[in-house]
Amino acid sequence: MAYEDLREFISMLDAEGELARIKHEVSPVLEMTEIADRTVKAGGKALLFEKPKGYDIPVLLNAFGTERRMKLALEVERFEEIGERLLSALEFKPSSFVDALKGVGMLKEFMSFIPKKTSKAPCKEVEAESLDKFPILKCWPKDAGRFITLPVVITKDPETGEINAGMYRMQVFDGKTTGMHWQIHKHGAEHFRKMAEKGEGKIEVAVAIGVDPATLYAATAPLPAGISELMFAGFIRRERLKVTECETVDLFVPANAEIILEGYVKADEFRMEGPFGDHTGYYTPPEPYPVFHITHITHRENPIYHATVVGKPPMEDAWLGKATERIFLPIIRMMHPEIVDMNLPVEGAFHNLAIVSIRKRYPGQAKKAMYAIWGTGMLSLTKVVVVVDDDVNVHDIREVIWAVTSRFDPARDVVLLPPSPTDSLDHAAYIPNLAGKLGIDATKKWKEEGYNREWPDAVEMDAEVKRRVDEFWNKIKNMVL
Numbered sequence: 001m002a003y004e005d006l007r008e009f010i011s012m013l014d015a016e017g018e019l020a021r022i023k024h025e026v027s028p029v030l031e032m033t034e035i036a037d038r039t040v041k042a043g044g045k046a047l048l049f050e051k052p053k054g055y056d057i058p059v060l061l062n063a064f065g066t067e068r069r070m071k072l073a074l075e076v077e078r079f080e081e082i083g084e085r086l087l088s089a090l091e092f093k094p095s096s097f098v099d100a101l102k103g104v105g106m107l108k109e110f111m112s113f114i115p116k117k118t119s120k121a122p123c124k125e126v127e128a129e130s131l132d133k134f135p136i137l138k139c140w141p142k143d144a145g146r147f148i149t150l151p152v153v154i155t156k157d158p159e160t161g162e163i164n165a166g167m168y169r170m171q172v173f174d175g176k177t178t179g180m181h182w183q184i185h186k187h188g189a190e191h192f193r194k195m196a197e198k199g200e201g202k203i204e205v206a207v208a209i210g211v212d213p214a215t216l217y218a219a220t221a222p223l224p225a226g227i228s229e230l231m232f233a234g235f236i237r238r239e240r241l242k243v244t245e246c247e248t249v250d251l252f253v254p255a256n257a258e259i260i261l262e263g264y265v266k267a268d269e270f271r272m273e274g275p276f277g278d279h280t281g282y283y284t285p286p287e288p289y290p291v292f293h294i295t296h297i298t299h300r301e302n303p304i305y306h307a308t309v310v311g312k313p314p315m316e317d318a319w320l321g322k323a324t325e326r327i328f329l330p331i332i333r334m335m336h337p338e339i340v341d342m343n344l345p346v347e348g349a350f351h352n353l354a355i356v357s358i359r360k361r362y363p364g365q366a367k368k369a370m371y372a373i374w375g376t377g378m379l380s381l382t383k384v385v386v387v388v389d390d391d392v393n394v395h396d397i398r399e400v401i402w403a404v405t406s407r408f409d410p411a412r413d414v415v416l417l418p419p420s421p422t423d424s425l426d427h428a429a430y431i432p433n434l435a436g437k438l439g440i441d442a443t444k445k446w447k448e449e450g451y452n453r454e455w456p457d458a459v460e461m462d463a464e465v466k467r468r469v470d471e472f473w474n475k476i477k478n479m480v481l
């Protein structure tokens with residue numbers, strides 16, 4: 001049964017023993033961060049702060065902070081199921097994921113999850129004057145102020161009319177004004193640019209805070225442009241998302257959201273945003289970003305404010321990222337069949353390092369896999385790609401280090417790219433958004449690749465001997481272990 005809203009998810013977490021209700025008075029200024037940081041790093045529970053100091057609206061943090069909770073959120077045993085369902089819905093062999101989702105053959109199943117309009121909208125129950133009533137966190141000491149960290153930002157493509165929902169943090173400037181941190185590679189930024197190019201002075205924006213888990217996840221997912229996140233949310237939930245018409249802008253929002261902000265972003269107005277303690281583990285320095293002017297605020301009766309704290313990994317967003325890694329793997333494998341598995345280690349902040357295993361069938365195929373990663377959606381921003389053979393478990397870093405250090409010759413097996421698009425949060429880039437890339441081919445080398453002898457066999461015991469030892473291992477085991 002799909003979660004209708006955030007509240008149903010919270011109830012389920014409670015029933016599963018996954019929720020801690022904090023009755024202490026805790027300040028949303030820094031104190032909640034310290035508690036969330038200690039909790040997530042220890043694999044602890046979701047946190048419902050019932051008495052935020054100075055506010056009467058509870059705060060939910062760390063809802064997705066473990067693998068188990070992320071799976072409960074998306075109602076799957078394995079994240080791959082979602083990608084596999086997408087592929088199995090295909091009626092032809094598309095040459096790309098975009099073809100797949102937009103093409104003729106697609107996906108009656110996906111299309112059947114178009115959001116369902118309703119006029120019964122809890123998110124519109126109560127009108128509010130300003131953001132000041134919400135316990136919005138100041139996360140880290142050097143943050144420029146309070147930041148809304150889990151907003152689902154909804155815009156309409158000024159050319160095609162397609163709707164996008166992306167998660168872009170919002171710095172609170174005052175009760176009716178925030179920053180709009182859509183980075184240049186993101187669809188919100190693309191809609192903004194198209195609006196400016198058309199000479200329209202502003203773009204309408206709606207923001208939902210506190211949504212059902214599938215919708216929240218979908219807003220963070222690297223879907224191709226033009227693929228509706230709200231439809232994807234319905235696909236994940238296996239039930240259409242209920243949306244309702246905004247009151248002051250021409251957009252639809254999740255009807256059961258806790259809080260809705262309506263407003264606009266002007267073409268010619270930029271303001272310094274940040275610093276912000278970011279998911280790279282560093283403060284992202286101040287940079288000019290567009291400004292969101294809020295014209296209308298509504299919320300449910302007794303709303304819940306949903307937030308996350310990012311910082312030095314691992315933090316809660318690690319599990320949103322890991323879900324993405326797993327969900328999109330089947331699709332990446334469809335497009336690039338040599339790829340077997342992929343690990344985007346949390347410590348690499350997802351864009352900094354990808355470890356990919358391949359089944360090599362022809363010379364140079366490891367290089368092809370690198371170029372595939374660098375040519376695929378948001379993976380194109382990946383700074384370092386390491387390619388190993390499929391006898392290596394990419395999720396076991398010790399095995400990866402063994403394979404990489406033993407199987408690559410730095411003089412021959414390195415690919416260095418000239419400055420190329422990089423994540424806006426790549427602090428090492430000499431020029432923001434532009435940096436080199438490194439590929440390491442750590443596959444076993446072949447004669448056809450210029451290696452002038454046979455690759456040595458790995459040291460392994462005979463299966464027959466293992467079987468013989470298995471027979472009496474239990475008697476010895478307790479002595480030796």
Ligand SMILES: Cc1cc2nc3c(=O)[nH]c(=O)nc-3n(C[C@H](O)[C@H](O)[C@H](O)COP(=O)(O)O)c2cc1C
Nearest residue numbers: 166167168169181182183186187188220221222317
């Ligand atoms: C907690 C969290 C915060 C994020 N904050 C931002 C942000 O401030 N700016 C941004 O461009 N992307 C941010 N992202 C990543 C985007 O949500 C992600 O790239 C998403 O795919 C963007 O949607 P789009 O492809 O429709 O633009 C954040 C992701 C998470 C999980």
Ligand SMILES: [Mn+2]
Nearest residue numbers: 164165187223
């Ligand atoms: Mn998008």
